[in-house]
Amino acid sequence: MTDSVMPKWADVALVPFINLALALFVSGIVVALIGKDPFEALYILVNGSVGSAYGWGYTLFYTTNFIFTGLGVAVAFHARLFNIGGEGQAALGGLGVALVLLYVPWPHWTIAMLAASVGAAFFGAAWAAIPAYLQATRGSHIVITTIMFNFIASALMVYLLSRVLLVPGAGGSPETARFAEAVHLPSAYEIAPWLGFSRSTPLNVSFFLAIAACIFVWLLIWRTRLGYEIRAFGHSEPAALYAGISPTRITMVSMLLSGGLIGLMAVNAVMGEAERLVIDPVQGAGFVGIAVALMGRSHPVGVFLAALLFGALYQGGGELTFEVNGMTREIILVIQALVILFTGALDNMVRSPIENLFATTRRRPASPEPTTPLEPGGHPERGKAEP
Amino acid sequence: MDFLGIIQILDSALRLATPLLFACLAGLFSERAGIFDIGLEGKILASAFLSAAFAFYTGNVWLGLLAGIVASLMLSAIHGLASITFRGNQLISGVAINFLASGITVVVGEAWFGLGGRTPSLMGGARFAEITLPFADAIRGMPVIGPIYSDLLSGHSILVYFGLLCVPLTWWVLYRTRFGLRLRAVGENPAAVDTAGVSVVGLRYAAVMICGVLCGFAGAYLATALSAGFVKEMSAGRGFIALAALIFAKWRPWYALGATFLFGLLDAFGNRYQSLDLFGVDIPTQFMQALPYILTVVILAGFVGRAIPPRAGGKPYVKER
Amino acid sequence: MTAAGTPPDPDLAIELRGISKSFGPVRANKDIALRVRRGTIHGIIGENGAGKSTLMSILYGFYKADAGEIMIGGKRTEIPDSQAAIDAGIGMVFQHFKLVENFTVLENVVLGAEEGRLLRPSLAKARKLLRQLADDYEMDVDPEAVIEDLGVGQQQRVEILKALYREADILILDEPTGVLTPAEADHLFRILRGLRDEGKTIILITHKLREVMEITDTVSVMRRGEMTATVQTADTSPEELAELMVGRKVLLRVDKAPARPGKAVLEVKNLRVTDVQGVERLKGIDLRIHAGEILGVAGVAGNGQSELLEVLGGYANGTGTIRLNDQTIDLTGTASDARTRRARGIAHVPEDRQREGLIMDYRAWENVGFGYHHDARFNSGIFMDNAALRADCAAKMERFDVRPPDPNLAAKNFSGGNQQKIVLAREIERNPDLLLIGQPTRGVDIGAIEFIHEQIVALRDQGKAILLVSVELDEIMALSDRIAVMFDGRIIGERLPSETDQGELGLLMAGMTGEAAA
């Protein structure tokens, strides 16, 4: 953006940090207004999320979900496509996981995980395909179509879970049978008990899949021709056309990638945690992914950090409702909203003053030499020639 | 389907379309001025909550309505601040507002009423009553006209009539007044408005605030006319449907009436015919429930094609880079 | 020589004192003083980016100055916004028109100057007044026409009428003739003279020294944010003005040897293009370009030149035949995109480098591969070879004297001329058989123009075919070996530069073939 004025560290660290602090401050006011102690709340929030191995187990579990949805939204963002359909795509990803795991007797979790990932990504991508196609060929606004596909997905899921995939006689809970023991993903407790995770920790090997997805997205976006084209298309469609980049192809490909990544969330949530498909396995992670991508500036490192933040908010928020009597769980929504608002929409409120601060502190040393233009790419030798 | 059945479905469609209509016109004002608003949903929800809460406390639905409008306006102000003053991303701001409304209504509701985010049920003067139009009873017996007037048109809450009135009103404001001309201009080319000596910021705030007022009506209608109190998340996606309707309506007032009524109709139809038996194939309920959304996609893909939004829409007005 | 401290002169329509303005790090105006006498036409010239538009926008209240004061009619006036400028009797026609495209002429004229809260009476009154103004100044426009249906010349009239409708005494025109045919420009000048004779003050920004000499009374020169000189037009010459603008002597001609055309490289037959709105933009183009030859395409913007470049460049759909080196080029289907065209040896410097030619947020090194990013030398395996791109970029920057020669700088941080050099370096160094080049020097300062022209001629001398599209007749005349004039989607005439003049070309550009055919 304005990289000429502000050092990079201020851009990627200082401004988001101040934004976050503001969001928490306002959240604190809300907490105080409903008659609770904001400092205690903050303590529980932090301690509950990152104060113990137990907390970390949950925080990183949520983080894993948000990494997938955040990366998915980010890839679409790079092509300047706003994918609000994460909820539906992740739900369909869950369906993919379930189908793969229920109908094939996998011998070992490793192959099962591979197959489930393919299933999740395929189904997630498929659910993104129609809105993508309509956007690319008919110009139907992708924001609206992906929202609609969220609704359609939930209808489809209810239908399948209550009519088709239901286990007969199992008591009527709209969920599939449990997956076989053989496809159980090793949890953090099983992998690294010495780190102090409890047996119940939902954190599982999918976390590494999420890290791999970060690296994959980074390589894809910044190191491959496809990524180069996606970014170019996102920056300027006319330029993309000029360079021989097909808008239809990029729209399709980036939405399929987006949906696929989002679908992968189900490997963590459905295969790793629930070990069966339940109604609404996504639990809002698709929407959180939007915030994560925005906060993370659509960069995998940023997405990772933002996902961690939201993961901690989720877990810490949960602890908050456990620990503080009368604290409704919706307080998490409020905090989330404020974080999105301050880091996303009100970014300039903090950024502009800080930019000005840097601008003035930088200009000052230049002032003894007023004739030197600061215009980059100017003609310095002429600047010197003048008195 | 018999005539009376049609009347009843239309009657239901009218009720269901009204909140959509308010929200759609709200979005129309905002987007015509160049400010995208996917936060309609949140504003409806906030208004529904506060209107119900105040109607309960005061026992007066009009005060409730006022409070609902205030709630919606506060969110509008946030949206304006983010997208006009600080030139932030309008979509992000909208997403945040939706989250905020879902959260804050329950948090505050729980603090006030301790009913898990519900408000107590509203009684009597705390709700909008149904209005019987003059002579409705007298001519009910007449064929065709009778049911249309007495059953379809009569017997709605005053907000339904006001909503319908808002359509020509919006049209008139947009196309017949100075304010409307400027509003449309600022959504197409804010620089033209600016150089003509009119404040872009002022116009856009005005539009966003009108949007807030109309969303306030939508929410109050949900909580105090259609139902008798607030239940969490009671907006149930209507803000998003209104947005779809707005695109379908190509940002025009009369079309907005048509589009929202169509969605109301789809909904009413889906309510009435939840399980269809088509040529021996049992169409599952879920399909009928998804039908309005599927049709929206079909409509967007097929009939509307490229709906051209106001040209400056979604972009903050930046003079100096 | 600054006017600070001197008493105000009531004879001056405008006096600016110490105006400064920065955009972030860019100092667009530095301590500028300007005095414009009442009832004169005052020219302002200067290179691109010199700060002319910025200065005028400050006067019109569009931008706020960081420092300085404005005196109107001898009175110190605050101009915080455009409304204040309008109230002070200032009207401005911007370089990029500020019109609402899908409004009617009438609506655009009344916007912001309505009579009351209701539209109908305002419109009725405006319609009358507009007709009268149009009659008075011979500016015929249909009040009910929608702007986007009008040509640029007409749109400009709307802008002028807008200012007159607001009873402007001082009229600022920012590069008004850039988009006009010579005949339209003449008409405009007649109007301006008429306005001056009525006692109105006119400020005219232009790049065309000829126009300055023809119409202005006084001329001020800006260079890199500063006001360097103000002279009486009668006392100066184009050469002197050019030198004032650039700070050194400039060749106003291009030195080139006569062309030695070889075999035909490009043959186009009956090429037609219809745009998305269904409007036919190219109505059957036939042309042929030989190796070692520059074909110049002249014409007023919007007569199909852009579409010609786009369809040849591979990103507009058309019908007809295009043969390159005796091979037919696919005009439809999957093999018809810019990438395949490049592979066939067509390079393209697009008309709008910021919109098409560069990704403004990409760094220079990313941009040097733009369009050629599939090249084997920029790739290793599945990944792009960024080191190769950086090295290539550094080398190109060196050869094309791009400043600063920093491959890591984002494209948007280069000045216009340097941006253009990056695009040119990318396309020319491909050593293409055919170079399409649109508006090569638009927004480029005079120093860089010389360099760019030299490069184009050098490429021709290597035996390449070049299709040059430019709205600058001077440029067309100077570079072309043959000139084709486009009007309304057709090539309306072809001339040799030695056998024609700007007058004749101007007539052709306006679609008048009768006299020329005789």
Place this chain on the structure above:
Amino acid sequence: QDSEPGLIIDLGGKFDKSFNESAYVGAQRWVEDTGGEYAEIELANEAQREQTMRRMAERGANPVVVLGFANASTLEAVAPDYPETDFVIVDMVVEQPNVKSVVFSEHEGSYLVGMMAGMASETGTVSFIGGMDVPLISKFACGYAQGVKAVNPDANVIVNMTGTTPAAWNDPVKGAELTRSQISQGSDVVFAAAGGTGIGVLQAAADEGILSIGVDSNQNHLHPGSVLTSMVKRVDNAVYDAFTASAAGELETGITVMGLENEGVAYAMDENNADLITEEMIAVVEEASDAIVAGEIQVHDYLSDNSCPVDL
């Protein structure tokens, strides 16, 4: 035993006016009666299920009461890890030595209110509004329809579901509109099993002057004179009993069926609906109730084969 009991309120929240609220009321009654204390956690999302269960157990709560079918497979995995802790699951069967499963015969209760609806209806058309089209809701609907048909074989039963998203349980507007739609199709008694949506159903019924039937807790008081009765499901009793039994050290694990015979399900009678129900209706319903308890009438349970003998 000195450990305090724990209650995990399920998604939907403790003031859902039905299932969770009923459990909460039971726990509160236990507090009032015994002066004891208990731990309570509200679930915020699906992934917290296991977390919360384990937290409760690790905190030392005993017994740990979980509500709703969605907990079954989680509890199946969690219970063996805490052999010292007793768990109680409502609405589902989990076969573990330290789990007490409490299931309700909703179909039987629904059958009885269906009979009442059938008798109270003047038009011969009655209706049902469920939250989501999931099997448990179909269990209510199916029992209801059977009851209606039992007293009026020609009766028409309209069955509608609210939606497919979680919003379906919180959409009183849609509930009201569905009610009106059913009224227009002739229904004059509507039974709602739809959480928060039901509030809109009962409201619309009251507004339009027809009868309604509440669910889970006694909702008769919401619109006196309009709510015909409520199909109460004594989750409160289940919770109360579990707490009490555990305090006395005599909690029995295994399956407990709460049906008509032990007043686990019932139709609600109080002063609010006294005027709506005739002696005769009560007589008929009581007779059927006895017959069911005696096994003379078999009310089909939708969950047993995911189908219903009468058309839904």
